[in-house]
Amino acid sequence: MAVSFEKDIKPLFRQIDIDHMGKHNIFLDKYTYMADPSNDHGNAQSVEETLVDQSMPPGGPYWSKEQLLLYKQWRSDGYLP
Numbered sequence: 001m002a003v004s005f006e007k008d009i010k011p012l013f014r015q016i017d018i019d020h021m022g023k024h025n026i027f028l029d030k031y032t033y034m035a036d037p038s039n040d041h042g043n044a045q046s047v048e049e050t051l052v053d054q055s056m057p058p059g060g061p062y063w064s065k066e067q068l069l070l071y072k073q074w075r076s077d078g079y080l081p
């Protein structure tokens with residue numbers, strides 16, 4: 001099944017993630033931000049990089065291999081809402 005942002009990806013972010021990053025103008029819970037096609041989907045790419053290199057969330061809990069695969073699949077499926 002194709003991966004959906006609202007159903008599959010958004011629930012992976014904790015409220016604290018959404019709240020903290022909103023202050024930095026990074027809107028983890030907003031489809032229009034996360035799926036923004038500008039800069040070759042730069043927002044989705046930057047978020048993925050911080051999750052993969054475990055710079056975010058600071059101190060963890062870091063995303064599991066399964067969660068990271070789901071996120072990557074959401075991107076390769078075409079950023080479905």
Ligand code: HEM
Pocket residue numbers: 013014016017020021024026028046047050051056057058
């Ligand atoms: C483009 C992607 C991101 C950038 C540039 C970014 C940058 C930052 C910066 C500069 C801070 C404040 C300084 C620090 O505590 O290190 C911060 C805090 C935080 N970020 Fe991110 N972040 C990104 C993505 C994420 C993601 C994907 C998550 C969660 C899955 C996340 C969760 C958090 C949390 C929870 C804090 C607050 C930590 C605390 O105060 O203890 N961030 N982020």
